[in-house]
Each structure stands twice: as structure tokens, then as C-alpha cells.
Amino acid sequence: MSDAALWPTGVEVTWLDDIDDGQRNMDLDVLLGEQVGRGERPPMVRIWRGPVKTGIGLSKKDVATDAGRAAQAALQAEGCTVVVRQTGGTAVPQGPGVVQVSYLFRRPATPATTDAFYRLLCDPLMQWLRSLGLAAETGELPGSYCDGRYNVLVGGKKLIGTAQAWRGGLAGMASSRPGYVLAHGCIAVDADMDWMVAQMNRFYELAGNPYRVDRATAVTLRDLLPGTLAGMDEQAAGTWAAQSLVSFFRTWRPSRENEGPGRG
Numbered sequence: 651m652s653d654a655a656l657w658p659t660g661v662e663v664t665w666l667d668d669i670d671d672g673q674r675n676m677d678l679d680v681l682l683g684e685q686v687g688r689g690e691r692p693p694m695v696r697i698w699r700g701p702v703k704t705g706i707g708l709s710k711k712d713v714a715t716d717a718g719r720a721a722q723a724a725l726q727a728e729g730c731t732v733v734v735r736q737t738g739g740t741a742v743p744q745g746p747g748v749v750q751v752s753y754l755f756r757r758p759a760t761p762a763t764t765d766a767f768y769r770l771l772c773d774p775l776m777q778w779l780r781s782l783g784l785a786a787e788t789g790e791l792p793g794s795y796c797d798g799r800y801n802v803l804v805g806g807k808k809l810i811g812t813a814q815a816w817r818g819g820l821a822g823m824a825s826s827r828p829g830y831v832l833a834h835g836c837i838a839v840d841a842d843m844d845w846m847v848a849q850m851n852r853f854y855e856l857a858g859n860p861y862r863v864d865r866a867t868a869v870t871l872r873d874l875l876p877g878t879l880a881g882m883d884e885q886a887a888g889t890w891a892a893q894s895l896v897s898f899f900r901t902w903r904p905s906r907e908n909e910g911p912g913r914g
Contacts, residue, residue: 653766653773653905656721658693658755663891663899667699669746669885672733673703679737679832680817683754687818687830695751697895699888704745704842705731706849709738712857719854730849737794737813737834741850742860747840747870747884749891751775751899757816757829764814768800770904771812771833775802778898779809784874786810793864795850802835811836840872840879840887 660867666682669673675698685691690857700893705725715732733744753771768788776786779802784803794808809888813836818829834871854861872879872887879887 653769655903656755656758656762656766656770658894660692661695663695663697663896665896667698667892669702670698672705672731672744674702675701676707676733678833679752679754681779683832685832686754687756689756694752694754694854694865695816696750696754696757697892697894697898697899698750698752699746699885699892700731700750700862701731702730702749704743704747704846704851704884705733706854707733707735707739707742707744707836708848710734710736711738712741718857718859721853724856725853732853735813735834736817736832737815739798739811739813741839741853741863742796742811743841743843743846745841745846745884745888747872747888749839749895751835751837751839751895753831753833755831757818757831759768759779762784764816767810767814767831767833769822771814771835772800772802772810773904774899774902775810775835778895779804781883781898782871782875782878782894791864793811794867795834796864804869804874808867809838809869809871809874811860814887837871837891838868838882839891840882841870843868843870892904 664693723840725732750874779786786802788800791801793806796811800812813834815832847863850863
């Protein structure tokens with residue numbers, strides 16, 4: 651199956667978030683994904699901003715141990731928002747200047763790979779960045795937060811993290827839990843990465859995990875486009891990026907030209 655064939659018909663592009671409740675904001679992906687899987691909603695590209703109160707997002711694996719849960723509680727007691735997401739990987743930044751793009755599609759009945767969905771996620775994000783005058787590529791970056799083959803890098807630094815989760819049964823098959831695919835991108839538009847990386851590393855230290863993030867690997871859109879975001883605070887910058895992404899995705903469609911790990 652080509653990457654383009656994974657893009658369903660009738661995709662709804664919507665800006666939907668709850669920036670006052672970080673965990674509910676994160677959990678909306680699950681609620682909406684289950685509705686998509688049951689056919690109660692059309693397939694969605696959900697654009698959403700992070701919570702007003704800054705912090706970090708962890709995976710379920712991060713808080714699967716007593717030490718991980720204790721570390722989460724310690725950070726929350728110190729005023730750091732800590733939310734738990736459905737996708738895998740390690741900690742990611744969260745805050746009003748962090749914008750997420752979530753694909754919520756029914757699980758395909760025909761064979762498909764996670765790589766194909768990652769390409770389908772990353773290619774338009776790189777095209778969006780190109781429309782802003784930025785050249786991007788995908789690749790691993792040792793030391794970056796939530797590192798993986800499909801980081802979106804600009805100037806050799808990580809701007810967008812990606813993750814994925816497949817839930818429930820295959821489309822077109824009888825299932826008590828019809829399935830969906832969540833492919834998710836986390837864009838650092840405007841964030842205090844010094845503080846956020848420090849919180850990530852403190853979490854892993856408290857959890858007894860040797861994993862650490864290298865601050866030098868991360869970049870924000872404000873770093874790259876200071877003139878565009880001049881005069882905006884984090885929340886305004888996040889709102890600007892969300893509006894821009896909604897407009898972009900409402901006209902974007904995949905083509906065979908967009909199929910490879912490629913460069914933007």
C-alpha cells in the first residue's frame with residue numbers, strides 16, 4: 651500500500667483542545683480515536699495546543715514503576731505539569747507554546763506499516779515548515795528528547811517529535827473495540843527548553859533511570875523565526891501556529907511525490 655493510500659477520504663481537520671486541563675487535553679486523542687474507530691466521527695487531523703501551565707508529557711512506560719510514579723508526583727508538587735500520553739517513547743515538552751498534530755484514522759483493513767504512517771505525518775509537517783522558509787529533514791538525533799528515526803530536524807536540531815499508537819481491531823472486522831491509529835507530532839513553537847529539559851532530566855533522575863536529554867539538541871520555532879513571532883508570548887505563538895496548521899492541512903493532500911523519508 652502506498653503512503654498516499656493511507657490518507658482516508660473525508661478527513662476532518664479541527665482545532666480542538668482544553669488548555670486548562672493538561673491530562674484531559676492529552677486524553678482527548680483517546681476519546682476521539684475511539685469514536686473514529688466506531689465510525690461515530692470521520693477520520694480526523696486534530697490540531698491542539700499544550701496546557702497553559704507548562705511541564706512535560708510522559709509515556710505510560712515512564713510511570714509504570716513505583717519510582718516513576720513517585721518522580722511524577724514530586725515534579726507535580728514542585729509546580730511542573732506532568733501528563734501521561736498514550737503513545738510510546740520518552741518525555742516531551744508541554745505548554746501553551748507547544749502545538750500538537752494528531753492523526754486519528756481507522757485502522758486500515760489492508761497491510762500498512764508504522765513507517766508509512768510516520769512518513770504520512772512528517773511529510774506535510776516538513777512542507778508546512780518549508781512554507782515558512784525552513785528546510786527540514788527526518789532522522790535520529792542522539793541525546794534529543796524522545797529520539798527516533800522520524801524526528802523532524804531543522805539545522806540539525808530537533809523541532810518536532812513524533813510518536814504513534816495502534817489500538818483495537820482492524821477496520822472491516824467484527825470487534826468489540828474497533829481500532830484506530832494515532833500518529834502524533836509535537837512541535838516546539840515557543841517554549842523555555844532550558845527549563846523543560848531540566849524537568850525531563852530531573853524526572854529520570856528521581857525515577858532512577860539513566861536516560862538524559864541533551865539541551866543542545868533542541869530548537870524552537872521562535873529560535874528559527876524570531877521576526878515572525880516577535881511581540882507574541884508563548885500562548886499567542888502557539889495560537890498562531892495552530893491557526894497556520896489548520897489552514898495548511900485543510901488544503902493539503904498526499905501525493906506519490908510525498909512518499910519517501912525525504913527532505914523538506
